[in-house]
Amino acid sequence: MTIINVDYTTKIPNNVDLASDRQVLKALEGWHPGYLDWWNDMGPEGFQESLVYLRTAVSVDPKGWAKFDYVKMPDYRWGVLLAPQDVERKVNFGQHKGDKAWQEVPGEYRAMLRRLVVIQGDTEPASVEQQRHLGKTAPSLYDMRNLFQVNVEEGRHLWAMVYLLQKYFGRDGREEADDLLRRRSGDADAPRMLGAFNEATPDWLSFFMFTFFTDRDGKMQLESLAQSGFDPLSRTCRFMLTEEAHHMFVGETGVGRTLQRTCEAMKAAGIEDPNEIEKVRALGVIDLPTIQKKMNLHYSLSLDLFGSEVSTNAANFYNAGLKGRFQETKIDDDHRLTDAVYPVAKLVNGRIAMVDEPALTALNMRLRDDYTQDCAKGVERWNKIIEKAGVNFRLELPHTAFHRDIGEFKNINATPKGVLLSDAEWAKVRDDYLPSKADGDFIESLMQPVSEPGRFANWIAAPKVGIDNKPGDFEYVKIAA
């Protein structure tokens, strides 16, 4: 394709007046071809020419931003959209609390802020890379469309972060923007920055778990960045959150529909005991204990994304007014945290105990707790599906100390209940708690594509409502367009 003479001012929908911001426009124009190359190399494999019924953000007005139409993914209008500016907005926490929110980067925080933007930005393309092979095994056109929607929106979120880098961070920002396209998920030489974003997403249950757990970490991070005293970052993240909600939806309903199908199949076959794994698997559905194991894996990987429980970096970000707490402005305290403490789960004399730490350095822990609460509510919804189907089984989030690679518990083995085990004991029970190779092989064996409109793979139930009110047999993806 030719990318010369593209009218970028119309190709990039934006509400930041790019047309009159020549320098940034030029920088984005320079970056755009590399982005398209990246999308074509690393975006959804095998469906770049298909027509996908996608939602495009064309404005931040609630009525205008969700526009649905058939689009070829490389032609998706990746825009730069910031939530409307509130001219009265203040810095709402930290040592600058009460100052007017910054419209430019404060010189002393330049490096810190750039790091925050780069870390957030790096996760966006990473998940597209991790999910690029999934289109081929989609359980329905509906699910395939949802996958691609998630992918193009992650692409837009990359644009959002790159805009900030190009507009506010000069040459350093441009170099960082280029590096975001250079690193690749799982690459030995240039991996993505965070661990969970270098793990493979081998099957659709993993994808649903990823969007539920890992994208929910993204939601928490975006929400605390939306509190930032640096107003352009705040406005960018606020708008990204409305898109992120769709990703939560894909995850929560994807797992929910998987559970529902499993329960239905068990009831129909008269299987009462969810632990009769082989019998359940013979029905061509995923048994509930395996779903619990998948959940254990993804939840624990996501907890690692919050970093060390006690972190001076987090304290500095907060003090500087760059990154707040989840829903900072709804919390009733001094928003400075100078003397406050916060209970942190730690390993004390070989036991897990709660220890009060200065609230400022415990901010990662606090955000992680908010995350856990948010996850638990979703898991409860899943349990309702199981309960409603009349199956006697409950899903549970594993203990914080379970299967961790970062923070207090990285050097110990704990069961999902929080019981500490020796290495030898752990090796014996590991496959009871985490998906084994055989579990993975079984799930993979179910991943047969279904591409007839209105039909779904046997292992997953149909959704209750269509996207954009479309009827059940709507052709969400025209594959051979």
Place this chain on the structure above:
Amino acid sequence: MNAPLKKQHLIDPEICIRCNTCEETCTIGAITHDDNNYVVNADICNYCMDCISPCPTGAIDNWRVVAEPYSLEDQFSWSDLPAQEDVASEDAGGAIEALEDEIGALLEEARKGLGGKAVAPHSASKPTINLYNRGKPAVATVTGNFRLTDASAESDVRHIILDFGDQPFPVLEGQSIGIVAPGVDADGKPHPVRLYSVASSRDGERPNTNNLALTVKREPRGLCSNYLCDLPRGARVEVTGPFGATFLHPNDPAANIIMICTGTGSAPFRGFTERRRRAMPDAGGRLLLFFGARRPEELPYFGPLQKVPSKLLGKFFCYSRVAGQPRVYVQDRIRAEAAQIAALLGHAGTHVYICGLKGMETGVDEAFADVCRGASLNWATLKADMRDNGRYHVETY
């Protein structure tokens, strides 16, 4: 007289994923949550619809007609949405056609000929309603305004195309939009809203355009119709809606559709026909149009209709004022086609739609009764059954 009924906005707890987007979007604080559910406060919600499109799940788009609104405590306790209760009013038990009483009253009047509760066809798509209202109208641009009737004809019926640019304005065939003529009346009050049926199909006047067409007849002292008919290309018009949730095109390609209209009542049927032609050209169901006018010169879309192949659309034109010829009304043609009509009415996939002047209702009803009698069918029972199953629809004015 019953207590005044209210249309209450509710969130389906079974579908909601608690993403907080609606609460974040609502600027007047009508949406709140507890550990269990997200809920809408009926005392605060003003139907601005801002929360509808950002919702990722569709859980937000639920409505119930209630005598007494569900409290927040009720809503917090739900794990499913309650079914629509049988409220003591004939018109209110069915689908919600509009959220404002002004529009609701107009549609209720137009549906009177049904003689019962309006029900949407089972296979119809779910309509969006009330995305825009008087307080927050959409602004459309006139991109076409053509006279449809012959220059020699007395009546001036026009085909008007409204383009919505970047504003979403999702409509289904059979829905209406509201137009308010600018200015105020002698008492300084804004003019009443007028409803116009959409005459194009859901994907626009041409496929994948964000516009729609209206069929508007200039009424001698009609404020709104004269306003619309005089609009030049490029003029901007405030539009509300879309409205209507029952007089809709069935998506089932096997559905037979009998359409009966006079004058501008043809508007929705132009949409229906276009939908069939574009989306299901090989549909198994029959499409029949009984279209009455005084003379061919006064029949809207006379020319274009000639070009529609009879395989797609069976056309029966009925003229009541052609010199030297007997007066033929739609009911006469229905009787003349008795065998075909009776066969279709005996089929459970057949839908009947009547749209036009109120004066046609009785004649058409009697004609159907005659046709049925001849085929040993009971029209009164059949009509009620078809209506309850979303297969009989009336919109007259």
